[in-house]
Amino acid sequence: MPQLAQLPDIFWSQLFWLAIVFGVIFFVFGLGIVPKVEATVDARDTRIAEDLAIAERARAEAGETEAAYHARIEESRAEAAKVAAAARAESARATEEKMKAVDAEVGARIEAAEARIRAATTAALGEIEGVAAEAAREMVRRLAGVAVTEAEAAREVKAAMAHG
Secondary structure, three states: OHHHHOHHHHHHHHHHHHHHHHHHHHHHHHHHHHHHHHHHHHHHHHHHHHHHHHHHHHHHHHHHHHHHHHHHHHHHHHHHHHHHHHHHHHHHHHHHHHHHHHHHHHHHHHHHHHHHHHHHHHHHHHHHHHHHHHHHHHHHHHHOOOOOOHHHHHHHHHHHHHHO
């Protein structure tokens, strides 16, 4: 092969140019591109660290906000319990007042009914006394043949009912 035969003639020149190309590539990448990439990576690392610090602060603030939120909820629950207790107390007081009013009204009705019963009893007793006096007068007249006045008969019936 003819290419292999030329190898000893061109070997040193190709090795020279290979070294120059690699040197240029090394210096271009090593001095030009690699520092830029390193700067970008460092900037990225710095940005990530800052973002993580910001996220940590935000998480801490969120925790504080959540704690404040829970505290406000507990305060609201306590206030709601106070309002509910006050409402129950007010309701109980209003119910008690209504019960007192109803008791007073029922008491008044009972007293009125008792007064009517006493009046009816007194009237009935008066009528009974009148009927008993008339019957006693009639019995005395038929049995003893004695005429008794209406006033005497009424007085005797009243005395008998009082002892009786």
